[in-house]
Amino acid sequence: EVQLVESGGGLVQPGRSLKLSCLASGFTFSNYGMNWIRQAPGKGLEWVASISSSSSYIYYADTVKGRFTISRDNAKNTLYLQMTSLRSEDTALYYCAAGGVMDAWGQGASVTVSS
Amino acid sequence: DIQMTQSPSVLSASVGDRVTLNCKASQNINKYLNWYQQKLGEAPKLLIYNTNNLQTGIPSRFSGSGSGTDYTLTISSLQPEDVATYFCFQHNSWPLTFGSGTKLEIK
Numbered sequence: 644e645v646q647l648v649e650s651g652g653g654l655v656q657p658g659r660s661l662k663l664s665c666l667a668s669g670f671t672f673s674n675y676g677m678n679w680i681r682q683a684p685g686k687g688l689e690w691v692a693s694i695s696s697s698s699s700y701i702y703y704a705d706t707v708k709g710r711f712t713i714s715r716d717n718a719k720n721t722l723y724l725q726m727t728s729l730r731s732e733d734t735a736l737y738y739c740a741a742g743g744v745m746d747a748w749g750q751g752a753s754v755t756v757s758s
Numbered sequence: 759d760i761q762m763t764q765s766p767s768v769l770s771a772s773v774g775d776r777v778t779l780n781c782k783a784s785q786n787i788n789k790y791l792n793w794y795q796q797k798l799g800e801a802p803k804l805l806i807y808n809t810n811n812l813q814t815g816i817p818s819r820f821s822g823s824g825s826g827t828d829y830t831l832t833i834s835s836l837q838p839e840d841v842a843t844y845f846c847f848q849h850n851s852w853p854l855t856f857g858s859g860t861k862l863e864i865k
Contacts, residue, residue, distance in 0.1 A: 678854075680802075688794075688802065688845055690854040702852045705759075743849065744792055744807040751801060 645669040645747045647739050652752030655729055663752050665722040665739030673697075673717035675742050679724050681735035682751075691737070692724065707733075729756045760784050760848055764857035772865045777833040779860045781846035786826050790850035793822055793831045796859075797842045805844075806831060838864060 651663040665677070679691040692703045692713040701713055712725040722739050736751040761784040771777050781791065789809040794802040804813045806822035809829060819834040833840055841864055846857040 687858045688796075688847075688856040690847075690856065693854070702854075704853050738801055744804060745794075745847075746804045746807070746813060748801040748803070 645741065647741060647747055647749035649737065649739055649749045649752035652737065652754045654755045654757065656758050657730060657756055659729055660725070660727045661729060661754060662726065663724040663737055663739075663754070665724075665749055667720045667722065667739075667741065670741070670747075672715075672720040676700075677713075677715060677722045677742075678740045678745055679713060679722075680738045680740055680745070680748075681733075681754075682738070683732075683735045686735075689735075694722070726754070729754075731756050759853055760787060760851060760855050762846055762848055762855050762857035764844075764846055764860050766860060767858070768861045768863065770863045770865050771836050773836055773838060775836045777836050777840075777862065779831040779844050779862070781824075781829045781831070781857050783827045783829070783848055787848040787850035789825060790848055791822075791824065791829045792847045792849065793820075794845045794847060795840075795842045796845065802845065836862075836864070 646668045648666045655661050676695045678693045681689050694701050694713045710728045714723045734756045738751045739749045741747040763782045765780045791809050793806040795805050796802040805816050810822045821832050843859045843861045845859045
């Protein structure tokens, strides 16, 4: 069974940093591109970043470019999102999703940016 | 950036109805269009990928169609468990973009 489990969320002050992790199981993680998507409270879905299977290709939404870094460790079956210079508008539930068509999603990690 | 516009934003229908949800892209997305279902308090679930491919395990009452800039998700016979918000998503070009969603309710 495919499983994606996010961790690392929490309450953080504006301007600070936070790193999310997504542990994958049930599939060959190193064969798949991975994605981060977020959802602000009561709002729709926003694509954040994507990384190819070997980390050769990385893409970011303009809203996070220069502040967030997506990475992966295929040996640990883990996807990461390093978030810096956090703003109140980054408050959201952050999902990791697997594959180019995003056919598997985790349950999300909650990030609240507030003083 | 490609803008994805979904309509209607809210749809109320009766059990057994045929329901159509619409998604319009601001430019041609070459059928790289997915549909996701999100029930309250849950993560999104992939229903349809690349316009008309039913994801494994999804009931056959769900179908997708379209081309160019215009796409639809059809539920042939609405069931109570279909109450959810439905999002379209284009993966034709970066940045990837979602529609704002259609909230489907039962009358």
